[in-house]
Amino acid sequence: MxxxxxxxxxxxxxxxxxxxxxxxxxxxxxxxxxxxxxxxxxxxxxxxxxxxxxxxxxxxxxxxxxxxGGKQQLYEAALRTAADELSSRFALRLSGTPSEQLSAVLDGYFAFVAEHDAGYSALLRGGSVVETARTSAIVDDVRREALRRTLRHLGVREAGPRLTLLVRSWIAVVEGASLSWLDEGRALPVSELRDWLVDQFTAMAAATALHDPQTAEVLAGVLALEGPRPERAERLRAVLGGGS
Amino acid sequence: MxxxxxxxxxxxxxxxxxxxxxxxxxxxxxxxxxxxxxxxxxxxxxxxxxxxxxxxxxxxxxxxxxxxGGKQQLYEAALRTAADELSSRFALRLSGTPSEQLSAVLDGYFAFVAEHDAGYSALLRGGSVVETARTSAIVDDVRREALRRTLRHLGVREAGPRLTLLVRSWIAVVEGASLSWLDEGRALPVSELRDWLVDQFTAMAAATALHDPQTAEVLAGVLALEGPRPERAERLRAVLGGGS
Missing domain, CATH: 1.10.10.60 (Homeodomain-like)
Structure with missing residues (x-):
């Protein structure tokens, strides 16, 4: 017994x-x-x-x-476990340039997405039978933790509304990209999606820097850490016209 | 009677x-x-x-x-009406440069968000008591329509996976920004958010162009329509380092 x-x-x-x-x-x-x-x-x-x-x-x-509480309770317990695991991945101490660190976090994220596949997809897509205010709150906790950790990686103590919006938006892009990736049978290589998302971060930060001195300062700091002539930023400049 | x-x-x-x-x-x-x-x-x-x-x-x-069917049926009918109204706003014929057109669509979108406020927020946030697979499908229809219309505005007939991902991601950023805007009691001026979102589109397209020839072609076409030295792109280049 x-x-x-x-x-x-x-x-x-x-x-x-x-x-x-x-x-x-x-x-x-x-x-x-x-x-x-x-x-x-x-x-x-x-x-x-x-x-x-x-x-x-x-x-x-x-x-x-x-x-x-039956299936619903089991589902929520499982979701909490998965959420804790995902949050712990954001907490890793990383080395390398900011874009190398971001790449490492994204690799961990996509490994998590691949592992949880249908469950991840059903939950984030909305309208699932097991979705409640409680499950949404668990998902929101993970997003908040992702926001907090990203800001900390960026060396920001108190983020203003524009910098917060930038990081939240980028997190939404990461989520959306991972859902598209699952939808399309994982057709795009993870390494390409990861590099795309790192470039998105730089690009979105640049667009936000035009409207917000705090973001401009954070972006300048990140680019300085990338090296004397950050290659990714150079390529972004080139594609925006007028040569690099 | x-x-x-x-x-x-x-x-x-x-x-x-x-x-x-x-x-x-x-x-x-x-x-x-x-x-x-x-x-x-x-x-x-x-x-x-x-x-x-x-x-x-x-x-x-x-x-x-x-x-x-009581409240749920009424809610779904109301949602369908609101969804149709929003979709019709994407269909407007617009004049001006691409960024002026995008600005006009975004102004319409934020007017819609302001009008529907709590209902918009509850629906998109997930976990609402009235959310079902049917309501999620209605929301997805609107997103699909936004994707279709945006691609048409860009003059794209058949979008590859990377260009599709770009436009979907940008739509997710628009949604997220509008939710943040409501959350924060509409503290940020709509005109600033709108300009930020237009800049985000250019920036995100630039990041995608690095990974996708189709997006590179679309971006080049859009920038050409903006004028001989597109000001927004120039400012983005400047903030990415090395002067403009």
Missing amino acids: EASPAPAAPEPRPRRTGYRRLPVQQRREQLIAVALELFASRPPEEVGLDDVAEAAGASRPLVYRYFA | EASPAPAAPEPRPRRTGYRRLPVQQRREQLIAVALELFASRPPEEVGLDDVAEAAGASRPLVYRYFA
């Missing part, structure tokens, strides 16, 4: 063989991991608690003992 | 005075207009059918005769 996380009726003896006894925390993590795997491969409306139980080698009542 | 849109029990005699008899189509449009006004001022969960009935000077049963 598995230990119960809360006072509950004894778990019925499993009818099928192969059920494994796991400690409470380990079982909970296993159920969430199994759920994340299922939500990654199918839209949430096609994943049932029975599927999770079967894939976890557990009974349906056991899953309910851990997640009394 | 008001004409009924479908076989239904006779409308109960209104208890309050001031009820007006309206033709079917006109009544339907009035209920939708009233609903849009209410959804613009409060989150959808705080708007009830009784509020709509009262504001329309109609009885609750009358509202149900037009919208048998």
Whole structure:
């Protein structure tokens, strides 16, 4: 008999063989991991608690003992786990020039997107059956953390509204690009998307710098760290006309 | 007695005075207009059918005769009406340089956002009680229409994946900027946001042109239409370093 996380009726003896006894925390993590795997491969409306139980080698009542709120609760727990994992990727200490650091964060992000695939897509696309004010709040937390970490990487203590809008907008572009990438069966190479997004950051910062001294200062600082003649900025200048 | 849109029990005699008899189509449009006004001022969960009935000077049963599915059906009808109105704004024939045209479309867009305020915000933010796969599909239709119209304005017949991603991304930036604008009590002047978004388009196109010959061609064409030395592009070049 598995230990119960809360006072509950004894778990019925499993009818099928192969059920494994796991400690409470380990079982909970296993159920969430199994759920994340299922939500990654199918839209949430096609994943049932029975599927999770079967894939976890557990009974349906056991899953309910851990997640009394059923599928919705399990979904939200899984989402929270995935959100924490993603946020932790933003916190990595990185070396290299600003664009090398941004590239590394984006590689981690696309690896996360690839791993969570259908679940990521359903959640961000909106209108999913499992979407609630709570799931939206979890997603917003991740966006806020991405904003906070990006500003910190840029060395900004207090961002004004224009710089905040720039970073938020760029994060929205990253999300949109990752959704398009999944939609199109991952046809574009990740390395190209990543480089495109790094260039977008520079370009969007430049457009914002025209309207905001704080962003102009941050951009100048970033370009200085890229080296004496930042190649990406040079190429952007060239494509805007008049040679480089 | 008001004409009924479908076989239904006779409308109960209104208890309050001031009820007006309206033709079917006109009544339907009035209920939708009233609903849009209410959804613009409060989150959808705080708007009830009784509020709509009262504001329309109609009885609750009358509202149900037009919208048998209750609030959700009324909400979706209102959303469809708003979506059609927004899409029609993209279809306007415009004159001037590309950036003047883009500015005019953006002015129309921000006027729409200002008018629909809370309803616009709740819908795009996700997790609203009235959000369903159907409402998400309506929003996606508008985005698709915005994409189609933008590509047409740019003179593009068949957009490759990179050019499509650019325009989609820019549309996401416009949406995000309008949400931030509402969030912050419309603190930033619309004219500044509009100019920022026009500059973003040029900058994002430049970043995409580095990775895509089709976008490079479109950007060159747009810049040529702006004049012999497009001022906005010059300023972007300057802020990217090395003087203009």
